[in-house]
Structures are given as C-alpha cells and as structure tokens.
Amino acid sequence: MSMNSLTSDFRYFDEAPPERDAPAPSAARASAGVEPQSVHLRFSGLGKRYEGAQGAVQALRGIDLAVRRGEIFGIIGRSGAGKSSLLRTINRLEQPSEGQVLIDGEDIGSYDSERLVALRRRIGMIFQHFNLLSAKTVGENVELPLRVAGVPRERRQRKVEEVLRLVGLESKRDAYPAQLSGGQKQRVGIARALVHDPQILLCDEATSALDPETTQSILALLREINRRLRLTIVLITHEMEVIREICDRVAVLEHGELVEQGPIWQVFGAPRHPATRTLLAPLQQKLPEDLLGQLQNGRRQPNDRLLLELRYTGASDREPDLAGLGAHLGGRVTLLQGGVERIQGRTLGQLLLAVADTPLAAEALRRQALELADSVEVLGYVAAA
Structure with missing residues (x-):
C-alpha cells in the first residue's frame, strides 16, 4: 500500500475539510428529559442535503437531539434513514447544510483547521469493516494515528501496549490482520480508536459483520470501556438487539427525520411510531x-x-x-x-x-x-x- 493511500485513509486525524461559514446562532432545543448541564453533544435544527445529477436529496432534516455525557446512545433506522450522515457530522466528516452540532456547548461548525484537528483527536471512530492495513501488524495498525499525529516513539509504544491490554489483545501485537478472527479485528479497530484518549467514541455499525457470539463479546467490551473510561459512546445500527443490549437511550430515524427517542425500556415497551414498531417486529412474539x-x-x-x-x-x-x-x-x-x-x-x-x-x-x-x-x-x- 502506498503512503498516499495510507494517509488518505487516515486524513481525518491531521487534515481538515474546507471551512464553511458559521451558521447564525440559534437556541438549542433540549431533548425531553435531558438537563442542559448533562449534555455532551447536541444537534440543533440539523439538516443535510446532497446535490446530485437528479437534484438535491435531503438526507437529514430538523434534527434536535441531545446526548448526555458518559452515556451509550443508539441511533437506529432502516437503510437510507440518515444514520451514517448524522454520525459523521459529529466529527465533521460531513458538514451540515443547516443547523448546528455542539460539543460541550461549542458549535464545531465554526472551528478552523487547527481546532478541527484537535477535535478529531478527541473523537474515536469504529467502523463496520475494521479498515485495518493488511501489511502492518496489530501494533502498527493501532500505532498509526499516533505516528500521523507526530507523537514520539516511546509514548506511542506505551499507548499501544495500554490499549491492546484494554481490549485483550496484548499477545497479538506482532500478528497480522489475516491471522485474526473477525472479533479480534474489531478489537484492533477499537484499540486504534482509543489511542488519542477520546472523549467521544463513534461506532458505525460496529457489529454488523460479526456473528452473534462475537457481537456479544464486542458489546461487553464497549460497556466495559464506557464504564472504565467514562466515554460518551454514540452508535448507529439497524439491529434492535444491539440497542437493547448496550444502550441507555435511543433515537429512531426515518427518511432523515427524528421520529422517536427515549430510554430503551420506554421505546421497546411502548413504541409510538410505525417505523419503530417495524424495527421491533423481529423481536416480538407472533400468534402461532x-x-x-x-x-x-x-x-x-x-x-x-x-x-x-x-x-x-x-x-x-x-x-x-x-x-x-x-x-x-x-x-x-x-x-x-x-x-x-x-x-x-x-x-x-x-x-x-x-x-x-x-x-x-x-x-x-x-x-x-x-x-x-x-x-x-x-x-x-x-x-x-
């Protein structure tokens, strides 16, 4: 793999997309039951349009949502509901067409390149398909974001050892991705996401490529990371079983709109929107x-x-x-x-x-x-x- 493609894969650690004009100030509307002082992440009037040959596609519209500090928050919806677009606005891999994303009360849309680089090092991201470099060892894959950031070698080595121990892969440091199971590869991806000591961890369908038993082990690991490191975790998935297993609260998207949100027990116990009931249907018992x-x-x-x-x-x-x-x-x-x-x-x-x-x-x-x-x-x- 060339160095150009390598740096392209990891550009969000040290490069910033073009700046955009900051949106006009607006009062961020609190989500039901979320006190302002507990909010870590807020979407306020958020919208996202994609321009294409067939015209504009509105991927998100009017999203008002708050995520508490230290909670595990799930975003669920069917394919095309806007989950990935919403998640990627948190580290500004996607730039909103309107509205705001606020982290610790600050609108990240107004960040310049330098502040955006610093922000992205506070936000780890785990992907569905691991995104590991096959020619590099487990340790080298985990170390890569630190190398890109210019962290001294001794500090890099200490941090790699620390996060591999956290995810239970200290014995696999010199192994290559081809020698790992799917669950082990995802653990490497989690370790890599943690090397910058992030405050927020984003999970993009992190268990969708895994079998049920491995999924359970990864979810248990994420719970432990949340407990030990007090991270705010935001995950997107189309699997209601994942939401039920790990999340504190959930938001349901349908056609780019927020149609339901609340504690897991409430949304599972009495779903209000047809989209939520459809997503829950596979978990419901039917009349024989x-x-x-x-x-x-x-x-x-x-x-x-x-x-x-x-x-x-x-x-x-x-x-x-x-x-x-x-x-x-x-x-x-x-x-x-x-x-x-x-x-x-x-x-x-x-x-x-x-x-x-x-x-x-x-x-x-x-x-x-x-x-x-x-x-x-x-x-x-x-x-x-």
Missing part, C-alpha cells in the same frame, strides 16, 4: 400459525377459548402474576406462550392466555386482566384443545 388459522371473532361453541394478549411495557410496576390472573379471570386459564425480560430495571414482555369455562364476556375479561397488565388485547376465540 396453528392458532391464527383457527381464530374467530365470536364464540361458536360453549367451550371455545378466548385468547388474550397481555403486555407489560415498563410504564408501571406490574409484573406477570399467573396466580393472580387465574383468580381474576376465573374459569380455566392456560398460558400458551410468553416472553418477559428486564430492561433498565423494568419488566417488559407479553403473555398469550387462553381462557375457557367462564361465564364472563370478552370485554369483561379484558377489563379484569387490565388490572394486572399494562395493556390487554382481545384476539378472538379458538376451539377447545
């Missing part, structure tokens, strides 16, 4: 096919069973109480399927119940069940088993 084929609106036989779906959204302290449900609903109550989990100390999930041998009508049963769940839906009747 055999029951779906039997479903009918009304009771045809005296022993037909009523199906109720009970949901626990985390909005209350309710938890599945099977004994209490049996007593409340009367008759014969059968648990057909269910799934309940704890997220951020709150109970989320759903139960599918079949109720038989009861004199109560469907609406009366729904009201009874609602005393022990956050929401209850009557699905219909099926024939007795």
Whole structure:
C-alpha cells in the first residue's frame, strides 16, 4: 500500500475539510428529559442535503437531539434513514447544510483547521469493516494515528501496549490482520480508536459483520470501556438487539427525520411510531400459525377459548402474576406462550392466555386482566384443545 493511500485513509486525524461559514446562532432545543448541564453533544435544527445529477436529496432534516455525557446512545433506522450522515457530522466528516452540532456547548461548525484537528483527536471512530492495513501488524495498525499525529516513539509504544491490554489483545501485537478472527479485528479497530484518549467514541455499525457470539463479546467490551473510561459512546445500527443490549437511550430515524427517542425500556415497551414498531417486529412474539388459522371473532361453541394478549411495557410496576390472573379471570386459564425480560430495571414482555369455562364476556375479561397488565388485547376465540 502506498503512503498516499495510507494517509488518505487516515486524513481525518491531521487534515481538515474546507471551512464553511458559521451558521447564525440559534437556541438549542433540549431533548425531553435531558438537563442542559448533562449534555455532551447536541444537534440543533440539523439538516443535510446532497446535490446530485437528479437534484438535491435531503438526507437529514430538523434534527434536535441531545446526548448526555458518559452515556451509550443508539441511533437506529432502516437503510437510507440518515444514520451514517448524522454520525459523521459529529466529527465533521460531513458538514451540515443547516443547523448546528455542539460539543460541550461549542458549535464545531465554526472551528478552523487547527481546532478541527484537535477535535478529531478527541473523537474515536469504529467502523463496520475494521479498515485495518493488511501489511502492518496489530501494533502498527493501532500505532498509526499516533505516528500521523507526530507523537514520539516511546509514548506511542506505551499507548499501544495500554490499549491492546484494554481490549485483550496484548499477545497479538506482532500478528497480522489475516491471522485474526473477525472479533479480534474489531478489537484492533477499537484499540486504534482509543489511542488519542477520546472523549467521544463513534461506532458505525460496529457489529454488523460479526456473528452473534462475537457481537456479544464486542458489546461487553464497549460497556466495559464506557464504564472504565467514562466515554460518551454514540452508535448507529439497524439491529434492535444491539440497542437493547448496550444502550441507555435511543433515537429512531426515518427518511432523515427524528421520529422517536427515549430510554430503551420506554421505546421497546411502548413504541409510538410505525417505523419503530417495524424495527421491533423481529423481536416480538407472533400468534402461532396453528392458532391464527383457527381464530374467530365470536364464540361458536360453549367451550371455545378466548385468547388474550397481555403486555407489560415498563410504564408501571406490574409484573406477570399467573396466580393472580387465574383468580381474576376465573374459569380455566392456560398460558400458551410468553416472553418477559428486564430492561433498565423494568419488566417488559407479553403473555398469550387462553381462557375457557367462564361465564364472563370478552370485554369483561379484558377489563379484569387490565388490572394486572399494562395493556390487554382481545384476539378472538379458538376451539377447545
């Protein structure tokens, strides 16, 4: 690999894009529940347009969002939602068309080249496809940003040793990328992102190329880094499992707009926007096919069973109480399927119940069940088993 291509790959460490005029001052609108003194990163009225042969494409529009210092913040959306564009405005690899990105209250759009170089050394970035140089060892890949920055050799060596130990790869310092697994390559990428002691760590689909087991190990490493170094981590992904596993809060993008945001338990427990519900659909339990084929609106036989779906959204302290449900609903109550989990100390999930041998009508049963769940839906009747 030539030195020209090498420096091109890492130009954001020591080069700045052309300056742009600073936007007119505007009052940054705080996101719900985020106190101003806790904000590390804020997007205010942010928009991004790309000019093309077919005309302008609006990738982002009117983004108002705040990220707290030291939290792990997720940004999720389908392909083309604007996730990568938004992430890359944080280190000004993308320049907004309008609005502001503020870090520690300062509009980075007004930074000159020198201040922008300093900013980018405070912001680490992890990529989906690792971006390792195949002809260089693990240690040399991790050391490269420090070499580009002109850090003395002794300090470089100490820092490389420190970050490789942090990510559990001290024994792989002299190995080459071809000798590593996908998870080890990503750990090298994480170590390289940490060599400048950043205050913010950006993760661009950092687990999308990994198998589920390796994904879990990388997420555990990111949690540990967040805990030990008190970094603010912003990650983008299309995987709701990743958001659930690691994030404190999440924002949902759709067609370049911010459509939903909040704590993980809230967004997972009671998603408001159709885009969020679509993204969550693979994690939701569905009515089994055999029951779906039997479903009918009304009771045809005296022993037909009523199906109720009970949901626990985390909005209350309710938890599945099977004994209490049996007593409340009367008759014969059968648990057909269910799934309940704890997220951020709150109970989320759903139960599918079949109720038989009861004199109560469907609406009366729904009201009874609602005393022990956050929401209850009557699905219909099926024939007795």
